Amino acid sequence: MIETPAVPPVETPAPTNVVAADDESIARAAELLRDGGVVAFPTETVYGLGADALNETALARIFRIKERPLDHPVIVHLAGAGALAEWARDVSDTARALAEAFWPGPLTLILQRAPEVPDAVTGGQDTVGLRVPEHPVAQALLEAFGRVCPEHRPVGLAAPSANKFGRVSPTTAAHVRADLGDAVDLVLDGGAAEVGIESTIVDVSGGEPAILRPGAISAEAIERVLGAPLQSPDAHAPRVPGARATHYAPRAKLRLVRRVELLEALASHKGHRIGVLALEVTVPRLAAGLQRVVPVIAARYAHELYANLRALDALNVGQILIEAPPRSPAWAAINDRLARATRSGEQGLDDAA
Ligand code: TXA
Ligand code: MG
Numbered sequence: 001m002i003e004t005p006a007v008p009p010v011e012t013p014a015p016t017n018v019v020a021a022d023d024e025s026i027a028r029a030a031e032l033l034r035d036g037g038v039v040a041f042p043t044e045t046v047y048g049l050g051a052d053a054l055n056e057t058a059l060a061r062i063f064r065i066k067e068r069p070l071d072h073p074v075i076v077h078l079a080g081a082g083a084l085a086e087w088a089r090d091v092s093d094t095a096r097a098l099a100e101a102f103w104p105g106p107l108t109l110i111l112q113r114a115p116e117v118p119d120a121v122t123g124g125q126d127t128v129g130l131r132v133p134e135h136p137v138a139q140a141l142l143e144a145f146g147r148v149c150p151e152h153r154p155v156g157l158a159a160p161s162a163n164k165f166g167r168v169s170p171t172t173a174a175h176v177r178a179d180l181g182d183a184v185d186l187v188l189d190g191g192a193a194e195v196g197i198e199s200t201i202v203d204v205s206g207g208e209p210a211i212l213r214p215g216a217i218s219a220e221a222i223e224r225v226l227g228a229p230l231q232s233p234d235a236h237a238p239r240v241p242g243a244r245a246t247h248y249a250p251r252a253k254l255r256l257v258r259r260v261e262l263l264e265a266l267a268s269h270k271g272h273r274i275g276v277l278a279l280e281v282t283v284p285r286l287a288a289g290l291q292r293v294v295p296v297i298a299a300r301y302a303h304e305l306y307a308n309l310r311a312l313d314a315l316n317v318g319q320i321l322i323e324a325p326p327r328s329p330a331w332a333a334i335n336d337r338l339a340r341a342t343r344s345g346e347q348g349l350d351d352a353a
Pocket of ligand 1: 043045046047048049072073074075108110122125127128129131159160161162197198199201212
């Protein structure tokens with residue numbers, strides 16, 4: 001992204017509870033989690049707001065801090081695929097093959113829950129979402145948490161994205177701080193999340209596998225492992241709270257437009273301040289100072305997407321125009337998030353997980 005100087009950074013208050021992630025802060029975080037605390041930590045996708053997945057009081061705090069409805073299930077993060085059978089039952093060969101191929105990494109598997117998984121994690125459903133994150137800080141935290149936990153119990157960290165309900169997911173510790181302030185016991189700062197959008201969610205809880213949320217792991221990559229085409233989510237998916245159409249939106253009204261419309265709007269905006277997220281190939285310099293220019297490389301676009309939306313939103317413009325990216329499979333997850341964000345911009349912002 002070429003950043004023009006007039007785009008201000010997102011404002012962040014003095015970060016009293018934000019610490020650089022190192023052995024000492026990770027050990028402290030693990031003890032806080034053991035004692036029912038709530039800790040935000042980096043993953044390779046976005047930052048998560050973590051709590052002991054077996055501690056109902058700590059789980060309740062997550063929902064309160066996020067202002068998230070109680071029936072929205074949260075993903076349980078595990079140190080390794082070895083813990084699968086402790087959190088899920090009827091783990092199929094398909095589920096194991098996907099875990100083997102993509103864990104640790106940006107893939108969440110939906111499976112039949114094990115009996116000890118609290119309702120607060122599953123939103124009262126029979127299934128549970130499980131993921132082994134790849135980020136070294138997330139891995140170290142899960143290992144440290146396992147070490148300080150009492151023996152003979154499954155170890156997992158329930159962690160939704162560390163944003164207020166209705167905001168885009170945080171990809172830096174500063175985003176977490178800006179959204180959640182002092183409500184979190186500790187924020188481990190591990191730098192900007194590499195992937196930048198949330199994990200791919202695949203339902204392998206029974207029946208044909210289906211993608212519930214596209215992400216960095218593409219449908220094609222999953223189909224290669226399965227050796228068969230995936231169901232389309234619409235044909236199969238249960239309506240999951242938090243996976244609704246309106247999602248991931250900033251406060252400003254957001255419009256997804258084609259390049260010609262963008263250029264027209266910029267030529268005729270007559271003094272109205274508008275934010276623009278344009279593709280690098282377009283580079284419309286007409287609205288100098290109010291634009292973020294992004295590369296036409298899906299992975300880089302995703303990496304920067306939420307930071308760009310936050311920065312544009314901080315301009316307090318009435319409208320943000322987003323140049324529609326390509327429609328090819330590599331852009332599926334990005335187009336999914338943009339579609340949700342733009343729909344949400346018209347209907348209100350109270351529906352993101
Ligand atoms: O990349 C990610 O997945 C990040 C990082 C922190 O791991 N987490 C994340 O969590 O995006 P959250 O809570 O913001 O989104 C989780 C999504 C929600 O849409 C939720 O409905 C879905 O996962 N989910 C969780 N458990 C589920 C279940 N049992 N069945 C269906 N969907 C589930
Ligand atoms: Mg979320």
